Amino acid sequence: MTLHEVVEVVQGTVICGRENLSREIHLGFASDLMSDVLTLLADDILLITGLSNNQAIRTAEMSDILQILFVRNKQPTKTMIDLAIEHEITIITTPYSMFRASGLLFNHGLKPVY
Amino acid sequence: MHISYQVQAGDFSNAGNVSSNIKKILKQLNFHPSLIKRIIIALYEAEVNVVAHSYGGEVVCNIAPDTVIIVVTDTGPGIPDLSLAMTEGWSTATAEVREMGFGAGMGLANIRKNADELTIDTGANQPTSITMHFSVSTEVKNEP
Numbered sequence: 001m002t003l004h005e006v007v008e009v010v011q012g013t014v015i016c017g018r019e020n021l022s023r024e025i026h027l028g029f030a031s032d033l034m035s036d037v038l039t040l041l042a043d044d045i046l047l048i049t050g051l052s053n054n055q056a057i058r059t060a061e062m063s064d065i066l067q068i069l070f071v072r073n074k075q076p077t078k079t080m081i082d083l084a085i086e087h088e089i090t091i092i093t094t095p096y097s098m099f100r101a102s103g104l105l106f107n108h109g110l111k112p113v114y
Numbered sequence: 115m116h117i118s119y120q121v122q123a124g125d126f127s128n129a130g131n132v133s134s135n136i137k138k139i140l141k142q143l144n145f146h147p148s149l150i151k152r153i154i155i156a157l158y159e160a161e162v163n164v165v166a167h168s169y170g171g172e173v174v175c176n177i178a179p180d181t182v183i184i185v186v187t188d189t190g191p192g193i194p195d196l197s198l199a200m201t202e203g204w205s206t207a208t209a210e211v212r213e214m215g216f217g218a219g220m221g222l223a224n225i226r227k228n229a230d231e232l233t234i235d236t237g238a239n240q241p242t243s244i245t246m247h248f249s250v251s252t253e254v255k256n257e258p
Binding site (some may be wrong): 062 | 126127129130134138149151154158159162213217218219220224227229
């Protein structure tokens with residue numbers, strides 16, 4: 001599915017990286033634990049997290065993840081947004097819970113990493 | 115190429131800066147993307163460890179055409195029981211570290227998984243030094 005479809009499905013708001021909404025993604029991984037994200041080998045991942053701090057963006061950068069969905073209406077800080085723009089990471093926020101957002105995206109074809 | 119960076123203890127807002135800089139350099143040198151990912155994941159885990167657990171330290175990176183060697187050294191307080199610390203799920207992380215999304219006891223195990231060779235020198239009330247070797251031949255190097 002495209003990031004544009006992700007935004008529609010989760011009633012999301014695009015915070016940065018709007019120019020990348022036509023990007024196709026195939027895998028999703030939901031976690032507030034960045035240690036777990038760092039164990040993933042796949043690159044083409046939508047990171048679904050409620051952890052809204054610099055380390056969420058840094059973890060995405062180090063893991064070659066180019067899109068993050070912040071759930072539970074968590075809002076990134078300006079520092080996080082600047083960091084995301086620097087590394088061409090798209091940030092989307094949703095008011096939905098992690099469970100609801102993940103379930104909806106799964107139903108629309110997003111596959112789990114494992 | 116030899117580069118070194120200081121890492122401040124407890125400075126979570128800047129944790130990852132060193133790994134980010136080294137990642138840029140490795141990309142400019144056109145190393146294979148999967149090699150860069152292995153190096154950077156291991157380095158980032160080690161950098162976060164220095165920020166989260168130590169009194170501060172430094173990262174020294176030696177880049178050669180066939181090998182990348184990264185040494186991460188801190189000034190203590192050391193790891194009293196290394197085999198316990200290498201066990202997945204075991205952690206001494208503070209609540210602050212856990213709030214950052216770390217402290218699950220995965221870091222050293224993940225470093226071991228990503229590095230081709232790993233040496234750790236440590237002990238109670240001693241500095242900790244982690245030496246990570248990455249062999250370029252593990253992946254095919256991209257030619258410019």
